[in-house]
Amino acid sequence: MDAIYWPSFFFLLFGGLACAFAVAVLLSSNIVRMAFYLVLSLAATAGLMFLAGAEFVGAMQLMIYVGGTLVLLIFGVMLTSQERFVEMHTWAGDWVKGFLAGGALLFVLIYAAFSIPAWRGIERATVEAIPAQKSVTPIAMGLLGARTDAPDRSGYLLPFEIVSVHLLVVLVGAAYLARAKRSRESKIV
Amino acid sequence: MINLPANPMLFANLLTEPVGVAHYVTVGAVLFVCGALCMATKRNALGVLMGIELVLNGANLNFIAFGSPYLRSDAHNLGLDGQLMALFVIVLAAAEAAVALAIALNFYNNHDSIDVDRAAQLRG
Amino acid sequence: MAPFLLELELFGIRLCPWTWLAYTLAGLVHIALILNLVAVGALIFIWLERKISGRIQDRLGPTRVGGKFGWLQTLADGIKLLTKEDLMPEQADGFLFKIAPYVSFCASIGAFIAIPFAGGAYPWISQHLNAGVFFVLAVLGLEVFGVILAGYSSASKWSLFGAMREAAQVVSYEVPLGMCIVVPVLIAGSLDLVVIGDRQAGWFTNWLIFHDPFTFITFWVYFTCAIASVNRAPFDLAEAESELVAGFHTEYSGLRWSFFFMAEYGSMLSVSMLAAILFLGGWHGPIPVADLLGLQPENGFALGYLGQLLGATNVILKGTIGVCVMMWVRWTLPRLRIDQVMTTCLKYCTPIAAVMFLGATVWLFNWPGKNFFGLLDVPAAVYEISDGASGGEQIPSVVTPADRVAFEASTETKNKRENL
Numbered sequence: 001m002d003a004i005y006w007p008s009f010f011f012l013l014f015g016g017l018a019c020a021f022a023v024a025v026l027l028s029s030n031i032v033r034m035a036f037y038l039v040l041s042l043a044a045t046a047g048l049m050f051l052a053g054a055e056f057v058g059a060m061q062l063m064i065y066v067g068g069t070l071v072l073l074i075f076g077v078m079l080t081s082q083e084r085f086v087e088m089h090t091w092a093g094d095w096v097k098g099f100l101a102g103g104a105l106l107f108v109l110i111y112a113a114f115s116i117p118a119w120r121g122i123e124r125a126t127v128e129a130i131p132a133q134k135s136v137t138p139i140a141m142g143l144l145g146a147r148t149d150a151p152d153r154s155g156y157l158l159p160f161e162i163v164s165v166h167l168l169v170v171l172v173g174a175a176y177l178a179r180a181k182r183s184r185e186s187k188i189v
Numbered sequence: 190m191i192n193l194p195a196n197p198m199l200f201a202n203l204l205t206e207p208v209g210v211a212h213y214v215t216v217g218a219v220l221f222v223c224g225a226l227c228m229a230t231k232r233n234a235l236g237v238l239m240g241i242e243l244v245l246n247g248a249n250l251n252f253i254a255f256g257s258p259y260l261r262s263d264a265h266n267l268g269l270d271g272q273l274m275a276l277f278v279i280v281l282a283a284a285e286a287a288v289a290l291a292i293a294l295n296f297y298n299n300h301d302s303i304d305v306d307r308a309a310q311l312r313g
Numbered sequence: 314m315a316p317f318l319l320e321l322e323l324f325g326i327r328l329c330p331w332t333w334l335a336y337t338l339a340g341l342v343h344i345a346l347i348l349n350l351v352a353v354g355a356l357i358f359i360w361l362e363r364k365i366s367g368r369i370q371d372r373l374g375p376t377r378v379g380g381k382f383g384w385l386q387t388l389a390d391g392i393k394l395l396t397k398e399d400l401m402p403e404q405a406d407g408f409l410f411k412i413a414p415y416v417s418f419c420a421s422i423g424a425f426i427a428i429p430f431a432g433g434a435y436p437w438i439s440q441h442l443n444a445g446v447f448f449v450l451a452v453l454g455l456e457v458f459g460v461i462l463a464g465y466s467s468a469s470k471w472s473l474f475g476a477m478r479e480a481a482q483v484v485s486y487e488v489p490l491g492m493c494i495v496v497p498v499l500i501a502g503s504l505d506l507v508v509i510g511d512r513q514a515g516w517f518t519n520w521l522i523f524h525d526p527f528t529f530i531t532f533w534v535y536f537t538c539a540i541a542s543v544n545r546a547p548f549d550l551a552e553a554e555s556e557l558v559a560g561f562h563t564e565y566s567g568l569r570w571s572f573f574f575m576a577e578y579g580s581m582l583s584v585s586m587l588a589a590i591l592f593l594g595g596w597h598g599p600i601p602v603a604d605l606l607g608l609q610p611e612n613g614f615a616l617g618y619l620g621q622l623l624g625a626t627n628v629i630l631k632g633t634i635g636v637c638v639m640m641w642v643r644w645t646l647p648r649l650r651i652d653q654v655m656t657t658c659l660k661y662c663t664p665i666a667a668v669m670f671l672g673a674t675v676w677l678f679n680w681p682g683k684n685f686f687g688l689l690d691v692p693a694a695v696y697e698i699s700d701g702a703s704g705g706e707q708i709p710s711v712v713t714p715a716d717r718v719a720f721e722a723s724t725e726t727k728n729k730r731e732n733l
Contacts, residue, residue, distance in 0.1 A: 003205065003332065003333070004204050004205060004333050005204065005205050005206060005207060006333075006336060007207065007208070007259070008203055008204055008205070008206065008207060008208050009204055011208045011212065011213075012203060012204070015212070015213075015215075015216040018216055018219075018220060019216060019219040019220070019223075022219060022220050022223035022224070022243055023219075023223055025223060025227060025239060025240075025243065026223045026226050026227050026230075030406075031233055031235055031236060032406070032409065032462070032465050032466075033406075033408070033409065034235075034236060034239055035235075035239065036409065036458075036462060038239050038242065038243070039458060041220070041243070041246075042242070042246060043455075045216075045220070045246055045249075045250055048213065048216065048250060048253075049250070049253050049275075052213065052253050052254060052256075052257035052259060052260060053257050053258065053259055054253045054256070054257065054271075054272050054275070055442055055443045055444045055448075056272065056276075056443070056444045056447070056504075057249075057253060057272050057275045057276060057279070058448075059442075059444045059447040059448045059451050060276060060279055060447070060451075061246075061249070061279060062448070062451035062452065062455070063447065063450065063451035063454065064279050064280070064282075064283050065242065065246065065279060065282065065283075066451070066454075066455060067451075067454055067484070067487070068242070068282070068283050068286045069239075069242065070454075070457065070458060070461070070480065070484070071286070071290065071484065072235060072238060072239065072242075072286065072290070074461065074477065074480050075235060075290055075293065075294070094229070094230050095230060098226045098229050098230045099226070101229075102222045102223075102225065102226045105218075105222055105225070106218055106219065106222045109214070109215075109218035109221070109222075110214075110215050110218055113210075113211040113214040113215055113218065114211050114215075116211070118210075118261065118265070119209050119210040119211040119214065119261065120209040120210075120211050121206060121207045121208050121209025121210075121211070121212070121260065121261075122207060122209065122260075122261065123207075124205075124206055124207055127207045127259055130258055130259060133258065134443045135269065135272060135443065136443045136444050136503075136504050136505075137503075138269055139269060139272060139273060139276070142269055142273050143273065143276075147269070149268055149269045150268055150269070150270075153268070153270060156273050156277075159277060163277060163280050163281070166281075166284060167280065167283075167284055170284040170287055170288055171287065173288060173291070174287040174288050174290070174291040175291075177288070177291035177292060177294075177295055178290070178291035178294045178295065
């Protein structure tokens with residue numbers, strides 16, 4: 001028997017939280033609560049990323065994903081705060097079909113994941129021997145097209161440029177779509 | 190069936206041995222399935238959007254897991270490529286959310302509701 | 314140790330190397346220190362705010378409680394808040410209403426995880442993150458969540474309006490704030506707060522605020538945006554009492570209400586400390602007292618510890634001064650209108666920050682390795698702090714002129730080779 005291995009403990013903690021809150025998002029019917037659970041789930045996932053040694057991506061996850069969800073939350077409040085729209089129920093049949101399909105998919109995915117021996121983790125002594133690696137500078141260099149970690153792999157300068165132009169286009173497009181075209185006539189539905 | 194490691198006490202084994210890619214992929218799978226079900230069952234457009242976020246997040250977690258040196262031996266490791274891919278996914282998810290929210294806002298302007306079941310007509 | 318302790322097992326996990334206990338204790342000590350800083354800090358800051366506002370308005374402020382200067386006033390207030398009835402509106406969403414203040418408070422405390430109090434080879438920091446600045450910025454942005462949840466769940470129009478204003482304001486001000494933070498990151502060549510702080514070792518001439526004219530302006534833009542992002546006057550639209558009763562915390566009372574205030578003072582301290590580390594030398598005082606007296610870890614543990622203590626005092630003192638300036642601003646300037654708040658952000662702060670960023674880039678390219686408006690050289694010791702990349706390869710965090718010559722030479726030869 002061995003002593004406790006802390007990263008595994010924190011994996012169980014964060015992984016459990018991420019899964020539990022994801023299920024809570026699914027089962028909740030109040031949009032603001034859903035957003036709140038989603039934030040907690042995403043934050044727990046950021047914890048998992050920190051645990052896997054991806055500090056920069058974890059911080060980015062906290063900043064962008066969680067920040068993006070913040071905006072979702074605001075929209076949720078704005079667009080559904082009237083009493084009659086707060087809860088939109090799903091029909092029971094949909095739930096049954098959904099859970100059958102989802103459960104089958106989940107079973108297949110987990111079975112597949114654990115059926116590959118190389119994916120089950122490496123020896124404790126080996127893991128503890130891996131030196132801590134700083135990943136921020138290599139990521140930055142990778143985005144600029146010069147890989148310092150693996151010189152034989154290609155850099156990401158072109159995707160980086162494309163993504164930045166894409167973001168600009170999306171911003172302009174979203175602003176165009178969402179602009180106030182006409183004053184809303186209140187229709188009784 | 191699944192060949193579990195020799196130790197019968199699975200829980201204790203999880204606590205004393207390092208986790209592997211498979212464990213991360215499991216969490217990713219749960220997030221993915223929850224997101225997919227959200228997209229399928231929610232009638233609120235924002236709920237569908239949250240489902241999409243969960244799905245992307247599960248995929249992201251897989252990228253991180255396959256790129257992490259702590260979870261898998263270095264021979265077939267994605268290395269930093271995993272993290273870089275995850276960064277792009279996050280950025281694209283943000284862009285997608287912006288457009289989707291703009292559409293939701295427009296939809297609300299036209300229908301006074303964001304129930305996606307009402308989006309059954311082509312005329313706005 | 315008694316032999317039976319060596320063989321203790323729990324669910325098949327050996328307890329014997331009591332490292333788990335040590336880790337737990339170390340974690341608890343960190344949490345306790347940070348909690349104390351925020352909670353005791355809030356006690357002092359609230360008293361300070363009363364005194365400062367009193368003096369600014371030509372009155373005395375609290376004088377009675379606790380003898381001189383009324384220094385126990387906040388404690389008396391705290392006891393009053395503890396004993397007040399905890400009210401919740403009937404229409405409120407109970408779960409979210411109850412949890413909202415704690416969300417704010419946790420985010421406010423969470424930022425301190427990655428803020429160093431002293432640097433050097435053995436930094437005083439709860440979790441030394443490679444992407445520290447980014448993490449702090451991300452966590453600080455989460456504080457607004459609690460406010461929005463509070464505004465929504467209170468089932469009150471005033472609360473909802475306050476929360477919406479705060480959301481719009483914080484999301485907008487994160488853009489110029491991030492741009493301002495990028496400038497010191499650019500100069501230090503690292504996202505690591507410890508590296509950024511130690512880049513400014515030595516006399517005050519090495520502080521990044523004096524690095525070039527652009528960083529000097531950037532600091533003031535950063536401070537403005539920081540005030541806005543922690544919702545202090547003149548940007549406290551979320552709790553504008555002249556229009557919104559009390560904004561997002563209209564329906565709160567007692568302990569939950571005080572949690573919002575602790576969160577506010579905590580994040581004021583954290584943005585001020587971040588400003589101190591990014592621009593004002595961090596744990597290095599204006600005069601390098603620790604270096605002159607030899608208070609360094611090389612000279613033994615006790616001296617090194619004293620030096621670090623001096624550094625931590627420095628950082629906290631600078632943070633406190635920043636908080637005092639925020640108070641001074643609050644009691645001097647009138648509150649802006651919401652459109653003026655957005656104009657300040659989008660039409661002034663963001664463009665200025667963008668231009669300063671460009672200017673600092675050009676400056677750094679033209680005069681690398683210079684400090685104090687290009688008049689002094691960067692001390693040689695700074696070059697030794699480099700952000701080591703993985704695989705044993707060293708990437709210099711500060712590009713020296715020699716590096717540039719070497720780089721240009723290598724690209725030239727490469728170009729020649731390609732031409733051939």
